[in-house]
Amino acid sequence: MLDEQSRIIRELGVAESFDAESEADRRTAFLEDYVRASSMRALVLGISGGVDSLTAGMLAQRAVLRLRERGCDAEFIAVRLPYGVQADEADARRSLDVIGPDRTVTVDIKPAADAMMAEVRREADDLVSGERMHFHLGNIKARQRMIAQYAIAGGARGLVIGTDHAAEALMGFFTKFGDGAADVVPLAGLNKRRVRALARHLGAPEDLVFKVPTADLESDAPLKPDEDVYGVTYDEIDDFLEGRRIGQDALQRILSAFRTTAHKRALPAPPSA
Ligand SMILES: Nc1ncnc2c1ncn2[C@@H]1O[C@H](COP(=O)(O)OP(=O)(O)OC[C@H]2O[C@@H]([n+]3cccc(C(=O)O)c3)[C@H](O)[C@@H]2O)[C@@H](O)[C@H]1O
Ligand SMILES: Nc1ncnc2c1ncn2[C@@H]1O[C@H](COP(=O)(O)OP(=O)(O)OP(=O)(O)O)[C@@H](O)[C@H]1O
Numbered sequence: 001m002l003d004e005q006s007r008i009i010r011e012l013g014v015a016e017s018f019d020a021e022s023e024a025d026r027r028t029a030f031l032e033d034y035v036r037a038s039s040m041r042a043l044v045l046g047i048s049g050g051v052d053s054l055t056a057g058m059l060a061q062r063a064v065l066r067l068r069e070r071g072c073d074a075e076f077i078a079v080r081l082p083y084g085v086q087a088d089e090a091d092a093r094r095s096l097d098v099i100g101p102d103r104t105v106t107v108d109i110k111p112a113a114d115a116m117m118a119e120v121r122r123e124a125d126d127l128v129s130g131e132r133m134h135f136h137l138g139n140i141k142a143r144q145r146m147i148a149q150y151a152i153a154g155g156a157r158g159l160v161i162g163t164d165h166a167a168e169a170l171m172g173f174f175t176k177f178g179d180g181a182a183d184v185v186p187l188a189g190l191n192k193r194r195v196r197a198l199a200r201h202l203g204a205p206e207d208l209v210f211k212v213p214t215a216d217l218e219s220d221a222p223l224k225p226d227e228d229v230y231g232v233t234y235d236e237i238d239d240f241l242e243g244r245r246i247g248q249d250a251l252q253r254i255l256s257a258f259r260t261t262a263h264k265r266a267l268p269a270p271p272s273a
């Protein structure tokens with residue numbers, strides 16, 4: 001294995017081996033312990049219809065059930081955050097059925113996201129319009145979702161769950177301070193196939209487990225697969241994270257994505273001392 005590959009694997013906390021049952025238990029216990037230790041009373045998570053939020057939601061609901069069995073006051077609040085009408089709304093609803101959250105809150109982020117974009121365009125249209133307009137609006141959507149989840153967490157004495165995992169962290173494929181903002185990240189250190197294995201172990205239906213991953217942020221390209229953006233497959237990313245050898249082209253794309261997104265995995269940069 002390349003030195004850089006093994007350094008990245010260590011930095012992202014990817015374990016050499018993986019057992020779905022023990023990982024499900026360990027990650028549920030992490031959420032339970034964290035809620036108790038922080039004296040908070042809720043877990044809050046956006047449910048999109050994708051496998052990451054389905055898996056994290058199942059862990060969260062499991063954690064609060066166990067907390068209540070132990071006499072603690074805790075609930076899981078699932079948050080639907082569509083931008084208007086979402087193309088895969090049916091998958092989001094099925095995810096909610098599978099998770100069985102204590103409470104579901106739906107917030108349409110379209111009015112706020114559109115209003116923000118309109119205000120920015122009023123003074124700085126040259127900066128955010130043109131062919132990248134939908135890309136910029138996509139990042140505004142991700143940040144509106146963060147705002148809604150923190151508003152709910154603030155009111156519920158809750159913690160916001162993030163679904164970041166090693167495959168997305170490797171590629172820097174998240175919006176800084178958007179979906180990248182969270183209090184706890186129970187899927188940290190997992191590559192995508194391990195997230196799927198966890199979901200399957202927890203009893204998620206196969207079609208949701210193996211659904212094509214999508215950020216679904218660009219209004220002009222609904223449900224665009226993440227892999228089309230990366231130019232590499234999740235299998236290649238997952239193999240890389242498991243220390244396997246992958247093709248030169250994929251390797252170079254992955255290393256380049258990792259290097260240019262270092263700032264997204266770090267705290268804001270201060271002046272040197
Ligand atoms: N070297 C540096 N040091 C410190 N900060 C630096 C920097 N370079 C850029 N920046 C800052 O970072 C900003 C760019 O980062 P950011 O705003 O995140 O934007 P960016 O990385 O350009 O876009 C986010 C990407 O993540 C994808 N995404 C987003 C949300 C969810 C998902 C998903 O999978 O569900 C995927 C989205 O499709 C898009 O490809 C710059 O505008 C600048 O403010
Ligand atoms: N429409 C949405 N409604 C609610 N939450 C959302 C929505 N879109 C994104 N999110 C939140 O942002 C997170 C990041 O999105 P991301 O696409 O990486 O994960 P996912 O949709 O759960 O799984 P996948 O990556 O397989 O599509 C989601 O896990 C979810 O918490």
Ligand SMILES: [Mg+2]
Pocket residue numbers: 048050213214215216
């Ligand atoms: Mg998604």
